[in-house]
Amino acid sequence: MSASEKTSQEKPMLEIRDLGKSFGSVRVLHDISLTVMPSQVVVIIGPSGSGKSTLLRCCNCLEIPQEGSITICDKGIVTDGVLLPEKELNALRMHVGMVFQSFNLFLHLSVLDNVAVGPRKLRGMSRAKAEELARSHLAKIGLAERVDAYPAMLSGGQKQRVAIARALAMETRVMLFDEPTFALDPELVGEVLQVMKALAAEGMTMIVVTHEMGFARDVADEVLVMDGTIIEHGTPQEIFSNPQHARTQSFLESILSPG
Amino acid sequence: MEASVLTPVWQGMGGLLHDALVTVEVTVAALALSCCVGLLVGIARLNPKNRIVYGVASTYVLFFRGTPLLVQLFLLFFDLPQFNIMLPAFTCGMIELGLYSGSYVSEIVRGAIQSIDNGQMEAARSMGMSYGQAMRIIILSQAVLRMVPPLGNEFIALIKNSALISLLTISDLMHEGQKIIAISYRSLEVYLAIALIYLVLTTIASQALRQIEKRLWVGGMVQ
Ligand SMILES: Nc1ncnc2c1ncn2[C@@H]1O[C@H](COP(=O)(O)OP(=O)(O)OP(=O)(O)O)[C@@H](O)[C@H]1O
Ligand SMILES: [Mg+2]
Numbered sequence: 001m002s003a004s005e006k007t008s009q010e011k012p013m014l015e016i017r018d019l020g021k022s023f024g025s026v027r028v029l030h031d032i033s034l035t036v037m038p039s040q041v042v043v044i045i046g047p048s049g050s051g052k053s054t055l056l057r058c059c060n061c062l063e064i065p066q067e068g069s070i071t072i073c074d075k076g077i078v079t080d081g082v083l084l085p086e087k088e089l090n091a092l093r094m095h096v097g098m099v100f101q102s103f104n105l106f107l108h109l110s111v112l113d114n115v116a117v118g119p120r121k122l123r124g125m126s127r128a129k130a131e132e133l134a135r136s137h138l139a140k141i142g143l144a145e146r147v148d149a150y151p152a153m154l155s156g157g158q159k160q161r162v163a164i165a166r167a168l169a170m171e172t173r174v175m176l177f178d179e180p181t182f183a184l185d186p187e188l189v190g191e192v193l194q195v196m197k198a199l200a201a202e203g204m205t206m207i208v209v210t211h212e213m214g215f216a217r218d219v220a221d222e223v224l225v226m227d228g229t230i231i232e233h234g235t236p237q238e239i240f241s242n243p244q245h246a247r248t249q250s251f252l253e254s255i256l257s258p259g
Numbered sequence: 260m261e262a263s264v265l266t267p268v269w270q271g272m273g274g275l276l277h278d279a280l281v282t283v284e285v286t287v288a289a290l291a292l293s294c295c296v297g298l299l300v301g302i303a304r305l306n307p308k309n310r311i312v313y314g315v316a317s318t319y320v321l322f323f324r325g326t327p328l329l330v331q332l333f334l335l336f337f338d339l340p341q342f343n344i345m346l347p348a349f350t351c352g353m354i355e356l357g358l359y360s361g362s363y364v365s366e367i368v369r370g371a372i373q374s375i376d377n378g379q380m381e382a383a384r385s386m387g388m389s390y391g392q393a394m395r396i397i398i399l400s401q402a403v404l405r406m407v408p409p410l411g412n413e414f415i416a417l418i419k420n421s422a423l424i425s426l427l428t429i430s431d432l433m434h435e436g437q438k439i440i441a442i443s444y445r446s447l448e449v450y451l452a453i454a455l456i457y458l459v460l461t462t463i464a465s466q467a468l469r470q471i472e473k474r475l476w477v478g479g480m481v482q
Contacts, residue, residue, distance in 0.1 A: 060385050086389065094387035104378035108401045118386045121396060163382075170386055 011074055013038045013174055013205045014059065020067030021054055028054050029065065031229050036174070039203040043216040043236070046226035047251055052209040053101075055226070056176045059207070060096045061089060072096060073173055094122060097167030097175040101182045103159040105151040105166070111138065112147040115166045122170065130169075137165040141195050157188030161195050168199075175199065177208040211255055213240065225251065272452070278435035279456050285352050285431065286421050286460075290414060292357025297364025302394070304369050316365070323362035328420055331355055336427050352424035360417045367409045371402035404475050411468040415461045422457070432456060 014036040021029040029051045036042055044052050057063040059070060061077060069079040075092055077084050084092065106114050115134035119125045125133065138144055141161045151159055160180055167175060177196065181189040193215050200206055200219045210216065216223055216236050223239040225232040225248045232245045243249045303309075303316035323331065336351045346354070375398050383393035425434035436453045440446045 062381055062385060090387045090389055092387075093385060096385070098382070098385040100378060100382065102378055104376075104382035106379065106382070106397055106401075108397075108404075117396065118388075121392060122387050167386070 010038050012036060012071070013040070013073065014207070015071040016059075016068065017071075018068040019055075019058065019065050019070065021051075021058060021063060021065040027228070029058070029228060030067075032068070034224070034230065036205060036207060038173075038205050040221045041200045041206045041208065041219050042222050042224060043220040044207065044209045044224045044226055045211060045216070045251070045255075046224075047254075050227045052226055053178050056098070056178050056207065056209060059174075059176055060093050060098055062098075094118075094170045095173040097164075097170060097172040099160070099163050099167055099175065099177045099180045101179045103151070103156070103163050103183070105159055105163055107151050109150075110147065111143065111149050111151070111154070111162050114151070114162055115169045118166065118170050133169055134165070137169050138162070141165055142191075155188060156184045157191045160184065160192045164192075164195055164199070172204075174205045174207070177206065177210065179209050179211070181210065181212060213256070216240075274435050275432065275439070275449075275452060275456065278430050279432045279460070281349075281430060282418070282421050282432040283460065285349065285356065285424060285429070286418050288353045289356035289360060289421070290417060292353065293360035293364050293413075293417065296358060296361030297368050300361065300365035301368025301372065304365065305372060319358075320362045320365055323359050324366075328355070328359050329423055329426075331359060332423060332427065348424075348427040348429045352421070352427055352429055356417060356421055356424065359420070360413060363413050363416075364410065367406050367413065368402070370409075371405040372398055374405055375401050404472075407468060407472045407475065411465050414464050414468065418461050418464060419457060 012035045014034075016032055016034040019029060019032040020027065032055065034042075044055070046052050054063055058065045058078075059072070061083060064081060064083060065078060066081045070077050072092060073095060075084070075088070077089060077092055083089060106117065109117060112131060112134050115137055116127070116130040119133055120127060120130040123130075135144065135147065138147055141164065143158060143161060143165070146154065146158065151162070154162065164175075164180075180196070181192050184192065189212070193212060196206070196208070196215070197219055208215070208220075217240065220236050222233060223236050224230050225239065225243075225245065227247055232239065232243065232248050239248065240252065243252060300316045300319060303312045304320070307313050332352070332355045335346070335355050336348065339346065339351075379397050379401065380393055383397040384390070388396065421431065422433040425431050425437065428434070430438075432453055436449050440449050443449070
C-alpha cells in the first residue's frame, strides 16, 4: 500500500500548517507543513538539534508553537500560539500516544498499573475492566508474564514495549515515537521495532523519529528530512537512493558509514 | 529527709505524664496543619510564573522560616488581641507550631516534587491527564517516598519546639514540670524526667515514620 492509495477520500489524521517554534530568540522550527493521513507511517530523520523532538512535542502540546496551526482528528489543537481549552486538549491528547526515548514509565506502578492507570482514571473504566484491557495489550507484546514487575526490574526493550502498550490502552489514533530505540542496547532494538512494525501493519497512524534505516525502508510510507524545517520528503526509496538535497546526502552518509 | 524533698517530684509524675498528653495533642494537631499548609505552599512555589500565588507562598515561607518561633508565638498570643482577635492558648500554640513547621515542610514538599524526573509529568500529561491528576496520581505518589525521611526530622523538631508553648500558660509537659520545680526545687530530676518523656515521644514518632517508609517502599520501586 502506498500512502496515496489509502488516502484518496479520507480526512487527514494530523495536519500541520506553517508551524514555527522558538525557544527565546532561537527559532528552532520554521515553515513546517505536513499532512498525515490515517494509517500512514511517517519517519522523520535529521541531524541532532534539527528540531525532530520539538516537532513531535508540538503535536501534543508538550511544547507550544508560536506560529502556524496543528489539527488532529479534525480538531485544531493550536493556532498561532493559542491552545484549545485545557479540557478539550486533555481529551484530545488521549487520542495521541507518545513514546519517549527514555521510556518514562511510571516508576511507582507495576507494569499492569502502568497500562491500566490511563483507562481507569481517564476513560472511566472499573479497575477490573482496565486491568483486563491492560492484560490483553501486554499479552500482545509478549509481556503477559511480567504484569506484576516494576519498571526498574525490566530490560530497556521490555520497558519500551510497556510504554507502547500504555499508549495503546488509551483510545489512540496517532502514535508519536521519539527515537524509541535510541537508549537501547543493540540486541534489544529488534524486539521494539517488531512491535512497531506489527502496529503499523494493523493500520495505526504513526510518526516516528528514528535513525533505524531498515525500519524506515520497510515500514515508512514517507520519510521527512529535517533541519529546522522539512528540507526534503519522499518515499524511503526516493530519499535513501536518490537524495536531492546536499544536506540530506551528507547526513545519510554520516549515519550509514559512521566514523 | 531526702525522700520527703523528692516526694513532690514523684507526686508530680502523674501530672507530668498527663500533661505529656497535652504536648502530644498540640503536636498532632500542629502536625496536621503543618502538612496541609506545607503541601499547598510547596506546590504553590513550583511555578514562579504564577506571580500572585508564588508571591503569597514565598512571603509566608520568608516570614515563618526566617523569624524565631518564640517571637512568632508572642506576636500571635500577646499582640493579636490588640486587634480584637482572641484565640485560646491551645489554639494559638497549635496554629503557630503548625505554621512555623509548615514553612519547612513546604520546602521538603517542593524539593521532593522537583526531584522527580520531568519525564514522569510529560508522560502523564501526554496521555491526557490534567495537571492536577498528573500531580496527584503520578508525581506526589512518588515524591511522598522522598519526603518521609526529612519529614521525620521535621516532626521531631516540632515535638521539641512544642516545649515553647508552655510560655503561653498552656499546661503542657514543660509547664507542668516548672510548676513541680517551683514546689520541690528539684530542677535536675524534673528536667531529666521531662527530657526522658520527650525522648520517648520523639522515638515513637521516628519509629512510626520508619514503619510508614517501609510500607511505602513495599511496591518495589527502585530508583
Ligand atoms: N526546552 C528547550 N529550551 C531551549 N532550547 C531547546 C529546548 N528544547 C530544545 N531546544 C533546542 O532546540 C533545538 C532542537 O532540539 P530538538 O531536541 O528538537 O532536536 P532533535 O532533532 O530532536 O535532536 P536529537 O537528534 O539530538 O534528539 C536544539 O538546538 C535544542 O538545543
Ligand atoms: Mg530528539
